[in-house]
Amino acid sequence: MSADVYRGVENREPILMTPEAVEGLVTLEEYRSKGAGYTALEKALKTMTPEEVHEEVKTSNLRGRGGAGFPAGVKWGFAPKDTGKPTYLVCNGDEGEPGTFKDRWLLRQTPHRLVEGVLITSYAIGCNQAFIYLRQEFDREAVRIRSAIEEARESNLLGKDILGSGWDCEITVFMGAGAYICGEETALLNSIEGKRGMPRVRPPFPAIVGLYGCPTIINNVETLSNIPAIINNGGAWYASYGTEKSTGTRLFSVSGRIANPGVYEVEMGVTWSALLDDLCGGPSREKPFKALYPGGSSTPILKASEIDDVIMTHEAAFELGTFLGSGATIVLDEDDDIVDVVLNLATFYKHESCGQCTPCREGCRWMVEILQRIADGLGTMDDLDLLIDVADHICGNTICAFGDGAAGPVATAVKKFRSEFEARVAVSTARGSE
Amino acid sequence: MALEYSQESRKALDSMRAEYPELRSILIPALKLAMKDHGSLTKESIELAADEAGVSGAVAAGVATFYHNLHTGTIGKHLIMICTTISCQLAGATDVVSRFEELLGITIGETTDDGLISLLAVECLACCGNSPAVQVDYDYFESFQPEQCEAVVESLRAGRHPEGGAGVPGGDPDREAEVGA
Numbered sequence: 001m002s003a004d005v006y007r008g009v010e011n012r013e014p015i016l017m018t019p020e021a022v023e024g025l026v027t028l029e030e031y032r033s034k035g036a037g038y039t040a041l042e043k044a045l046k047t048m049t050p051e052e053v054h055e056e057v058k059t060s061n062l063r064g065r066g067g068a069g070f071p072a073g074v075k076w077g078f079a080p081k082d083t084g085k086p087t088y089l090v091c092n093g094d095e096g097e098p099g100t101f102k103d104r105w106l107l108r109q110t111p112h113r114l115v116e117g118v119l120i121t122s123y124a125i126g127c128n129q130a131f132i133y134l135r136q137e138f139d140r141e142a143v144r145i146r147s148a149i150e151e152a153r154e155s156n157l158l159g160k161d162i163l164g165s166g167w168d169c170e171i172t173v174f175m176g177a178g179a180y181i182c183g184e185e186t187a188l189l190n191s192i193e194g195k196r197g198m199p200r201v202r203p204p205f206p207a208i209v210g211l212y213g214c215p216t217i218i219n220n221v222e223t224l225s226n227i228p229a230i231i232n233n234g235g236a237w238y239a240s241y242g243t244e245k246s247t248g249t250r251l252f253s254v255s256g257r258i259a260n261p262g263v264y265e266v267e268m269g270v271t272w273s274a275l276l277d278d279l280c281g282g283p284s285r286e287k288p289f290k291a292l293y294p295g296g297s298s299t300p301i302l303k304a305s306e307i308d309d310v311i312m313t314h315e316a317a318f319e320l321g322t323f324l325g326s327g328a329t330i331v332l333d334e335d336d337d338i339v340d341v342v343l344n345l346a347t348f349y350k351h352e353s354c355g356q357c358t359p360c361r362e363g364c365r366w367m368v369e370i371l372q373r374i375a376d377g378l379g380t381m382d383d384l385d386l387l388i389d390v391a392d393h394i395c396g397n398t399i400c401a402f403g404d405g406a407a408g409p410v411a412t413a414v415k416k417f418r419s420e421f422e423a424r425v426a427v428s429t430a431r432g433s434e
Numbered sequence: 435m436a437l438e439y440s441q442e443s444r445k446a447l448d449s450m451r452a453e454y455p456e457l458r459s460i461l462i463p464a465l466k467l468a469m470k471d472h473g474s475l476t477k478e479s480i481e482l483a484a485d486e487a488g489v490s491g492a493v494a495a496g497v498a499t500f501y502h503n504l505h506t507g508t509i510g511k512h513l514i515m516i517c518t519t520i521s522c523q524l525a526g527a528t529d530v531v532s533r534f535e536e537l538l539g540i541t542i543g544e545t546t547d548d549g550l551i552s553l554l555a556v557e558c559l560a561c562c563g564n565s566p567a568v569q570v571d572y573d574y575f576e577s578f579q580p581e582q583c584e585a586v587v588e589s590l591r592a593g594r595h596p597e598g599g600a601g602v603p604g605g606d607p608d609r610e611a612e613v614g615a
Binding site for chain 2: 024026027086095096097098099100101103104107108109111129135136137138139140141143144170172174175176177178179180191192193194195196197212253254255256257261262263297328330332336341344345348351352354
């Protein structure tokens with residue numbers, strides 16, 4: 001990993017990808033000596049009430065880094081107190097959105113920081129048992145997280161009467177078994193409960209009725225990894241990074257036709273060009289960029305021309321009709337065939353649909369069928385409108401966001417790159433009339 | 435005779451039980467251990483896991499068929515999983531698939547006749563920056579090139595975990611080889 005992984009609007013220090021973290025803060029000793037390890041937990045337990053911790057996170061306006069971008073502090077506030085039931089915290093480490101690999105970086109480089117973030121958050125929401133859900137493919141990363149948990153336990157940072165505070169907290173690592181949909185928070189809860197990973201109907205929201213029917217807060221790995229710095233430096237300090245509504249920094253996973261792919265931390269509000277051209281070195285094949293998925297394959301595609309001078313914030317992405325999602329930027333250049341790319345991703349969604357809702361289960365299959373015949377040179381012009389029609393019937397008609405994530409990008413690609421789809425169809429029409 | 439867990443798996447399940455408020459939560463781990471002890475999941479081994487987690491065989495079968503890494507069909511002792519989702523596809527995953535197919539004499543999705551190796555195309559492995567990504571027995575092999583396929587196959591045939599995996603972060607390479615999925 002190159003050293004210039006961070007880019008701020010002004011001359012500010014990185015929050016997550018500090019030089020020490022880039023090198024690796026793997027053991028407790030490393031995290032303590034070079035990463036201010038567990039000083040935030042100690043500060044929270046010894047000098048702050050849970051409410052004060054919650055207040056700092058609200059002030060920071062830290063928004064969820066898993067995809068939806070919902071303010072973490074507001075989410076924490078939805079969990080009712082005094083229900084007589086336990087409250088659970090679940091860390092979502094089921095990173096699977098195509099293009100996303102920043103949580104794996106955090107798990108490998110700074111496992112203790114995640115454990116500390118989970119503990120501080122548990123303290124704030126009144127949780128005594130937290131779960132870290134990791135996709136099964138993070139097998140080796142899980143070894144490291146489990147070691148971190150054991151090291152923390154040996155130093156009384158986890159378990160009973162943590163640092164003499166009288167507060168107990170356990171962390172259990174739960175390994176998935178291969179299912180993209182389990183990154184959806186209610187599907188994830190079902191998976192921990194030993195069920196098929198199918199999303200639940202909301203309401204009730206998991207903050208009220210979550211794991212084992214109890215109040216449950218679910219936060220992403222990156223979201224929780226930011227908590228120690230927020231507690232050490234204050235919510236106002238964190239909010240001084242970025243813009244008013246999109247505070248802080250974000251990790252972007254950049255892949256595709258890019259000279260230097262990798263994980264980059266950028267302050268919210270820098271331009272796309274600062275990330276893609278300055279940090280990532282521009283296109284990898286000396287061909288101009290054609291398009292990009294800004295925040296993962298579930299976020300509608302942008303033409304390269306749409307991001308000229310645009311800054312990276314939730315609001316700016318929304319204005320372009322897309323999202324920052326999980327911060328997974330997949331770049332395509334002029335030589336990439338949009339039809340082939342969309343077919344690859346549609347196949348992914350067909351494979352990963354849980355099958356619960358008819359529009360998604362059937363629609364994802366139909367989209368692949370139609371795209372396949374277009375790719376095979378057997379499509380018709382009517383197929384293009386049919387594709388958009390199928391996609392439109394999935395969007396908004398399913399109980400979770402998977403349907404929109406599968407269909408929106410297909411419809412957007414056909415609308416924005418219609419001439420490329422038409423060219424594939426024209427080839428087949430010409431062949432048919434030979 | 436009814437199937438049983440190995441002593442090692444039994445120990446793992448016993449210590450796991452205390453970690454969850456509801457017994458049912460150990461169903462997925464129980465299915466994985468049944469697979470580890472008895473190969474791909476059968477009606478009998480699914481029942482074994484079901485009894486362990488206190489659910490019916492039908493419920494356990496529903497779970498066993500939902501998750502991609504719980505295998506109910508033929509599955510080899512070792513897994514080579516090649517990511518074929520977009521970033522890896524752009525980086526040449528198809529060439530990696532072809533080379534493995536050639537070396538193993540099977541097509542993607544199949545298992546070698548001796549039951550040693552299964553070759554699987556999988557969805558995004560969260561390693562898109564170093565694509566194409568391959569996992570061998572759940573260890574990452576990043577920026578994987580077709581020229582590396584032969585060494586991987588040779589190692590597995592010789593009973594060794596291949597060199598060059600990402601392993602456990604900061605971990606002892608000797609210990610890493612013992613890590614199971």
